[in-house]
Amino acid sequence: MMFVDYRIQDIRKKLEIARFRPLDVMVTGVTGAGKSTTLNSLFEKEVAKVGTGVDPETMELDSYALSDLVRFWDTPGLGDGVDMDRMHSKKLINLLYKTYVLDNTTYGWIDLVLVIIEGANRDMGTTYNLLNNVIVPNFQKDRILVAINQADVAMKGRHWNNKTNQPEPILKKFLDEQAESIQRRVKEATNVDIIKPIYYSAEYNYNITKLFDTIIENMPTRRRNLM
Numbered sequence: 371m372m373f374v375d376y377r378i379q380d381i382r383k384k385l386e387i388a389r390f391r392p393l394d395v396m397v398t399g400v401t402g403a404g405k406s407t408t409l410n411s412l413f414e415k416e417v418a419k420v421g422t423g424v425d426p427e428t429m430e431l432d433s434y435a436l437s438d439l440v441r442f443w444d445t446p447g448l449g450d451g452v453d454m455d456r457m458h459s460k461k462l463i464n465l466l467y468k469t470y471v472l473d474n475t476t477y478g479w480i481d482l483v484l485v486i487i488e489g490a491n492r493d494m495g496t497t498y499n500l501l502n503n504v505i506v507p508n509f510q511k512d513r514i515l516v517a518i519n520q521a522d523v524a525m526k527g528r529h530w531n532n533k534t535n536q537p538e539p540i541l542k543k544f545l546d547e548q549a550e551s552i553q554r555r556v557k558e559a560t561n562v563d564i565i566k567p568i569y570y571s572a573e574y575n576y577n578i579t580k581l582f583d584t585i586i587e588n589m590p591t592r593r594r595n596l597m
């Protein structure tokens with residue numbers, strides 16, 4: 371499976387209708403959620419540096435072009451203390467207000483925001499903070515996607531089949547319920563209606579195709595006007 375060529379006709383057609391190119395996706399989430407790992411999984415090589423210890427890894431914004439049609443922006447995660455969060459939030463907001471001008475009209479550079487949540491994460495506070503205080507006030511709500519990573523360790527590693535690299539039914543049920551619960555809680559906490567998050571494992575390449583399909587299915591149909 372090569373994502374460089376994946377569903378390229380679908381993507382091109384959508385971009386032609388929307389009249390912009392490439393699709394710029396900002397990848398965001400708390401530190402350690404697996405943003406960089408997810409990009410490496412999509413690119414099928416190590417493009418982004420992944421954290422090894424407890425320290426956050428990504429400190430700056432980096433963009434990675436998958437093709438001339440799709441580009442991803444890796445960002446530093448929140449949840450690393452008040453001062454760092456303030457600094458990183460500023461970088462995220464700056465990116466959300468990055469613009470380009472076409473035919474005398476100014477448009478937003480970022481077309482879609484992908485919020486990555488850690489499957490094992492009980493404390494959703496930082497994610498809600500990110501949504502509530504950084505993304506939602508500065509970006510169109512209907513361009514926000516949420517996905518659950520680290521599906522393999524959502525139940526602390528239990529019920530993950532290491533031979534097939536897939537969740538067993540019990541874990542699958544758990545993940546399905548978790549996806550619904552997150553959808554509900556995002557609505558309660560931020561008043562944003564998200565589509566039911568998909569779950570995947572960047573580490574084991576589980577459901578990565580589904581993640582990419584979700585991005586394609588939810589591609590904006592027009593350029594982004596500023597708010």
Ligand SMILES: Nc1nc2c(ncn2[C@@H]2O[C@H](COP(=O)(O)OP(=O)(O)OP(=O)(O)O)[C@@H](O)[C@H]2O)c(=O)[nH]1
Nearest residue numbers: 402403404405406407421426427428447520572573
């Ligand atoms: N078990 C498991 N571990 C994962 C998965 N995805 C990422 N990890 C691990 O989680 C840790 C953090 O991953 P990163 O990709 O660096 O996380 P990040 O969101 O980019 O973090 P920052 O750059 O600090 O914001 C690394 O040790 C990864 O190997 C996954 O799907 N399953």
Ligand SMILES: [Mg+2]
Nearest residue numbers: 405406427428
């Ligand atoms: Mg990172």
